Amino acid sequence: MKETQDLFPTRLERKLGMFERIDPVVHSEGKQRKGPLSEAELDEFERKGFLSFEGFFNEDEMAAFLDELADYENDDDLKLSEGTILEPSKQEIRSIFGIHEVSERFSRLTRDPRLLAMVQQILGGDAYIHQSRINYKPGFKGKGFDWHSDFETWHSEDGMPRMRSVSCSIILTENGEFNGPLMLVPGSHNYFVPCVGRTPENNYKESLKSQEIGVPDDASLRELMLKGDIEAPKGPVGSLVMFECNTMHGSNINMSCWPRSNLFFVYNSVENTLHDPYCGNRPRPEFLANRKDWSALKPLK
Numbered sequence: 387m388k389e390t391q392d393l394f395p396t397r398l399e400r401k402l403g404m405f406e407r408i409d410p411v412v413h414s415e416g417k418q419r420k421g422p423l424s425e426a427e428l429d430e431f432e433r434k435g436f437l438s439f440e441g442f443f444n445e446d447e448m449a450a451f452l453d454e455l456a457d458y459e460n461d462d463d464l465k466l467s468e469g470t471i472l473e474p475s476k477q478e479i480r481s482i483f484g485i486h487e488v489s490e491r492f493s494r495l496t497r498d499p500r501l502l503a504m505v506q507q508i509l510g511g512d513a514y515i516h517q518s519r520i521n522y523k524p525g526f527k528g529k530g531f532d533w534h535s536d537f538e539t540w541h542s543e544d545g546m547p548r549m550r551s552v553s554c555s556i557i558l559t560e561n562g563e564f565n566g567p568l569m570l571v572p573g574s575h576n577y578f579v580p581c582v583g584r585t586p587e588n589n590y591k592e593s594l595k596s597q598e599i600g601v602p603d604d605a606s607l608r609e610l611m612l613k614g615d616i617e618a619p620k621g622p623v624g625s626l627v628m629f630e631c632n633t634m635h636g637s638n639i640n641m642s643c644w645p646r647s648n649l650f651f652v653y654n655s656v657e658n659t660l661h662d663p664y665c666g667n668r669p670r671p672e673f674l675a676n677r678k679d680w681s682a683l684k685p686l687k
């Protein structure tokens with residue numbers, strides 16, 4: 387049955403205080419909890435809201451993906467497509483959304499049995515891709531991403547009902563201290579932080595370049611950071627960060643000469659498919675929120 391009550395009110399004119407999470411973090415129970423992730427890793431995911439694996443895929447496995455990435459940078463048609471977001475200079479790519487629809491190679495990677503088994507273990511069953519993207523962050527020019535919870539946006543703007551999705555971020559170019567690695571606040575997934583301000587129609591056109599709406603207030607962020615601190619997993623090409631949909635995260639501008647390109651696959655449980663957006667606006671385009679195909683992903687043989 388479709389749930390109509392909004393359990394996560396946000397984007398209102400007045401500030402509501404943050405409140406404790408009501409959904410499980412690891413959704414499988416009993417025997418279903420067994421899988422590639424050890425009990426200790428599941429506990430860590432439950433506690434921190436993310437796990438990181440240095441060199442999860444090896445360099446050889448990633449080589450063909452990097453070649454594709456280089457081709458995209460010179461592909462003028464792709465630069466003009468709706469799912470491609472450019473940096474303010476309009477020269478560099480900031481993000482390519484729907485990469486698994488653009489590329490068969492990336493589509494196959496969403497079904498990699500090593501990834502999918504961990505995702506299913508966390509989500510307690512089958513999953514589909516809600517969204518995919520590559521964030522480029524070119525050397526010197528790559529801008530940052532403000533602190534946010536993805537779930538806050540996916541709930542209000544896409545109608546994702548509950549916290550039952552997980553992102554896999556695969557490092558495509560080494561992430562180091564200086565090229566703007568992803569930063570996460572451990573433990574922040576345990577609180578929902580309602581954000582202030584009504585969502586304008588087509589908010590995504592601005593928010594994908596620089597987020598103004600759906601940004602948590604400083605006092606809540608401070609509380610979460612004082613409690614959990616900040617971590618920035620780093621690593622070579624092929625490293626992986628899996629993070630829960632409500633984990634607060636963001637990243638700095640890239641002031642170094644080294645590009646920082648990361649791939650994101652967002653897996654949502656087939657039991658958590660989208661409703662109408664809770665903010666009351668029209669649904670966002672397909673490249674941001676898949677409403678076309680909610681069938682369970684099957685692992686590649």
Ligand code: AKG
Pocket residue numbers: 521531536566567568569635636637648
């Ligand atoms: C997002 O795309 O929502 C992010 O937060 C990405 C952050 C990053 O690529 O560093």
